[in-house]
Amino acid sequence: MAVTTARIWAYDGGDRLQARVTVALPDPELIAPLNEAPAGATTLVPWGSAIQVLKEEDHFDILFNYVPPGGVGLLIVSLHKAIRTLKHGAERPFVEVRLEGERVGELSNVTSVHLLPLLEHTETIGETALAYAKITGSALAAQLVLRAAKASEISNDWLSGGPHPAPKILPWATEYEVPPAYAT
Numbered sequence: 001m002a003v004t005t006a007r008i009w010a011y012d013g014g015d016r017l018q019a020r021v022t023v024a025l026p027d028p029e030l031i032a033p034l035n036e037a038p039a040g041a042t043t044l045v046p047w048g049s050a051i052q053v054l055k056e057e058d059h060f061d062i063l064f065n066y067v068p069p070g071g072v073g074l075l076i077v078s079l080h081k082a083i084r085t086l087k088h089g090a091e092r093p094f095v096e097v098r099l100e101g102e103r104v105g106e107l108s109n110v111t112s113v114h115l116l117p118l119l120e121h122t123e124t125i126g127e128t129a130l131a132y133a134k135i136t137g138s139a140l141a142a143q144l145v146l147r148a149a150k151a152s153e154i155s156n157d158w159l160s161g162g163p164h165p166a167p168k169i170l171p172w173a174t175e176y177e178v179p180p181a182y183a184t
Contacts, residue, residue: 027072030134034066034073035100037166041127044166045079045118046158048149053097053105053133056144062102063135063142072136075099076166077146079129081119082106095119097133097146105144114150121151121159130166 010019025031037044056063066075082096095107095115107115115129122129131148158164170176 029072030074033076037076042130043127043163045131046149047147051146053144056105059104067137067142075133075135077133117151
């Protein structure tokens with residue numbers, strides 16, 4: 001199911017009603033993901049503000065295969081809690097970003113703090129957290145920007161209403177059957 005925001009404006013001009021509807025749509029290359037969501041029990045985190053993925057340059061060999069010809073696209077990535085051991089032996093959790101099961105980057109310590117409670121929640125209920133990521137690149141380099149809501153921005157209704165599976169991508173076809181409700 002596709003979801004977006006819209007604004008409805010109406011004004012009663014006396015002899016006639018004036019109205020306008022504005023629908024928020026992303027750029028065409030960001031409407032549908034380029035890849036399928038991983039199999040298994042997953043939940044797609046709600047769209048949120050942009051979060052830069054770090055160290056993606058270390059994984060260009062993987063990301064290169066996902067950069068679309070136009071240079072910009074949308075991917076579904078999985079988010080995982082990982083632990084980094086510091087020099088003095090202390091452990092610090094952070095968020096690792098994976099694409100098709102392969103590590104493609106991580107989030108900063110500051111940003112990870114905002115998503116870790118959500119990852120711990122999904123892990124507790126046996127699900128893997130997924131998020132959308134915008135890939136921008138060329139044959140020389142690629143950049144990933146995660147679009148995921150922070151734990152503090154997610155409602156209790158959303159948490160209790162899961163799982164929230166990622167959309168399925170239909171295989172390429174010359175024509176598709178359209179449900180009667182959508183036929184003109």
